[in-house]
Amino acid sequence: MILLDGRKTSNDIKDEITREVQEMKDKGERVPHLAAVLVGNDGASLTYVGSKVKACERVGFESTLIQLPHTVSEVELLDTIDELNKNEEIDGFIIQLPLPKQINSQKVLMAVDPKKDVDGFHPTNFGKMALDMSTFIPATPFGILTLLERYKVETQGKHTVVIGRSHIVGRPMSILMGRKGFPGNSTVTLTHSYTKNMKEITRDADIIITALGVPGFLKADMVKDGVVIIDVGITRVPDESRARGYYITGDVDFENVSKKAGYITPVPGGVGPMTIAMLLKNTLLAREQAK
Amino acid sequence: MILLDGRKTSNDIKDEITREVQEMKDKGERVPHLAAVLVGNDGASLTYVGSKVKACERVGFESTLIQLPHTVSEVELLDTIDELNKNEEIDGFIIQLPLPKQINSQKVLMAVDPKKDVDGFHPTNFGKMALDMSTFIPATPFGILTLLERYKVETQGKHTVVIGRSHIVGRPMSILMGRKGFPGNSTVTLTHSYTKNMKEITRDADIIITALGVPGFLKADMVKDGVVIIDVGITRVPDESRARGYYITGDVDFENVSKKAGYITPVPGGVGPMTIAMLLKNTLLAREQAK
Numbered sequence: 001m002i003l004l005d006g007r008k009t010s011n012d013i014k015d016e017i018t019r020e021v022q023e024m025k026d027k028g029e030r031v032p033h034l035a036a037v038l039v040g041n042d043g044a045s046l047t048y049v050g051s052k053v054k055a056c057e058r059v060g061f062e063s064t065l066i067q068l069p070h071t072v073s074e075v076e077l078l079d080t081i082d083e084l085n086k087n088e089e090i091d092g093f094i095i096q097l098p099l100p101k102q103i104n105s106q107k108v109l110m111a112v113d114p115k116k117d118v119d120g121f122h123p124t125n126f127g128k129m130a131l132d133m134s135t136f137i138p139a140t141p142f143g144i145l146t147l148l149e150r151y152k153v154e155t156q157g158k159h160t161v162v163i164g165r166s167h168i169v170g171r172p173m174s175i176l177m178g179r180k181g182f183p184g185n186s187t188v189t190l191t192h193s194y195t196k197n198m199k200e201i202t203r204d205a206d207i208i209i210t211a212l213g214v215p216g217f218l219k220a221d222m223v224k225d226g227v228v229i230i231d232v233g234i235t236r237v238p239d240e241s242r243a244r245g246y247y248i249t250g251d252v253d254f255e256n257v258s259k260k261a262g263y264i265t266p267v268p269g270g271v272g273p274m275t276i277a278m279l280l281k282n283t284l285l286a287r288e289q290a291k
Numbered sequence: 292m293i294l295l296d297g298r299k300t301s302n303d304i305k306d307e308i309t310r311e312v313q314e315m316k317d318k319g320e321r322v323p324h325l326a327a328v329l330v331g332n333d334g335a336s337l338t339y340v341g342s343k344v345k346a347c348e349r350v351g352f353e354s355t356l357i358q359l360p361h362t363v364s365e366v367e368l369l370d371t372i373d374e375l376n377k378n379e380e381i382d383g384f385i386i387q388l389p390l391p392k393q394i395n396s397q398k399v400l401m402a403v404d405p406k407k408d409v410d411g412f413h414p415t416n417f418g419k420m421a422l423d424m425s426t427f428i429p430a431t432p433f434g435i436l437t438l439l440e441r442y443k444v445e446t447q448g449k450h451t452v453v454i455g456r457s458h459i460v461g462r463p464m465s466i467l468m469g470r471k472g473f474p475g476n477s478t479v480t481l482t483h484s485y486t487k488n489m490k491e492i493t494r495d496a497d498i499i500i501t502a503l504g505v506p507g508f509l510k511a512d513m514v515k516d517g518v519v520i521i522d523v524g525i526t527r528v529p530d531e532s533r534a535r536g537y538y539i540t541g542d543v544d545f546e547n548v549s550k551k552a553g554y555i556t557p558v559p560g561g562v563g564p565m566t567i568a569m570l571l572k573n574t575l576l577a578r579e580q581a582k
Contacts, residue, residue: 106424127418130466131458133397157485165469167422175421175466178456178481187492189480190469194448201478
């Protein structure tokens with residue numbers, strides 16, 4: 001069993017980006033600049049945005065955090081986006097989700113200039129991805145592809161089963177694994193809450209990508225020997241014995257499934273750390289395209 | 292076995308559109324207007340565009356055919372598209388494919404205003420479709436969904452197997468069948484040239500959508516009893532005994548597969564006739580959105 005080590009791989013990627021930023025500086029070029037828009041004071045959102053800002057510092061990017069009150073109107077938020085679209089000093093920006101009820105998230109995402117949409121959530125970028133054109137791939141799927149690529153996990157002709165059809169993980173992964181090239185060329189089955197015979201399907205899988213958020217969902221009797229497991233589930237389980245009061249777990253019964261797996265991502269330390277690294281990578285791409 | 296009759300269904304849809312156009316006329320409104328751009332003199336392309344123009348007449352739409360020589364430059368074609376984008380009298384337009392070598396098809400499709408992209412090929416529209424937003428669905432997939440809908444074929448929780456991952460049929464069908472709602476909520480497997488154990492996969496399918504263009508590919512021993520078959524393959528087979536010198540056939544060994552199928556589309560007369568009806572439907576939607 002080989003551990004797909006997201007912590008190590010994401011650090012490698014951050015090191016590579018740091019070197020590229022240093023080269024830009026050496027040439028006297030402006031370094032990449034990521035902006036993040038945070039609406040309200042949600043604890044988890046603050047943590048996520050905080051880690052993104054910190055990651056920018058780590059690799060030498062400029063970063064700007066724009067905090068708006070939870071009472072902000074849709075028009076005010078759209079104005080902020082318009083300014084970011086026009087600001088030539090900013091290469092890419094993200095709108096931290098979720099947004100408060102008075103705001104139409106879809107309208108907000110549509111307002112982001114696709115060229116600066118480093119989250120890859122804009123329909124134009126999503127469509128390009130589905131049509132095999134070059135574009136920003138959403139950070140979590142991009143992180144999974146990168147893990148498969150760097151660990152040289154064979155995907156061609158394999159049966160990949162994706163569990164969950166969310167817009168940010170399941171749907172894009174099902175598209176990406178079936179595209180031409182590597183990683184890709186898989187036969188892909190997308191499963192979800194209406195799927196019958198889940199166990200039969202996962203037992204046939206060479207690669208399983210699960211993004212349900214149900215701790216312990218994938219058990220050892222649901223997989224075959226040698227399976228590749230990508231666990232995207234992240235659930236906080238309350239645990240008073242820990243200083244933080246909780247622990248993080250994925251969708252996979254890691255203890256037992258890992259005994260059968262060929263490759264497996266741990267949780268934490270698997271897909272999670274990759275996500276921010278790929279956001280940085282997309283920002284670097286945006287900077288290069290803006291040159 | 293129930294025949295999914297595309298000829299009848301497409302005529303029903305054309306009748307419905309004709310009535311809507313008549314209502315527009317009665318109200319003194321401008322009727323929908325579809326333009327088609329044809330580059331060169333390819334026989335098949337001329338036939339396709341001709342049928343589209345004829346279909347417009349049938350339902351009372353305005354239509355404009357713009358013919359450009361096969362030597363047209365990319366810039367000239369992009370200028371034509373720009374004019375069509377700006378022309379407020381035209382609700383939607385299509386660029387008949389394939390285009391000659393000197394022209395970058397991707398660049399051309401990107402130049403079409405997504406609001407007038409009634410073929411649904413622009414990445415913005417493709418991305419909206421993949422993200423469950425309302426948009427123009429490409430005509431052939433839209434036709435298949437409409438057949439399933441009108442014949443009330445159950446799709447929820449069923450295993451749908453799509454054969455072929457083209458941008459115009461396989462890829463979009465794999466997305467659409469797995470979306471929320473009806474038709475949709477299927478467990479979807481997308482297969483292609485790298486797929487192993489094809490027979491094993493198709494034998495497990497409740498619904499098979501095949502778009503390979505290989506006559507007789509899907510045989511009776513590859514399907515289970517009661518399967519729903521959507522045959523999108525269209526191949527011209529040379530046959531001197533026929534006046535036209537050829538006959539049209541699909542991917543399915545119809546004679547034998549139809550004995551096991553619950554529902555099946557004939558070829559010709561199945562998905563084919565639906566395509567033009569759905570192009571008209573998209574043009575009607577474009578007209579309504581432009582109001």
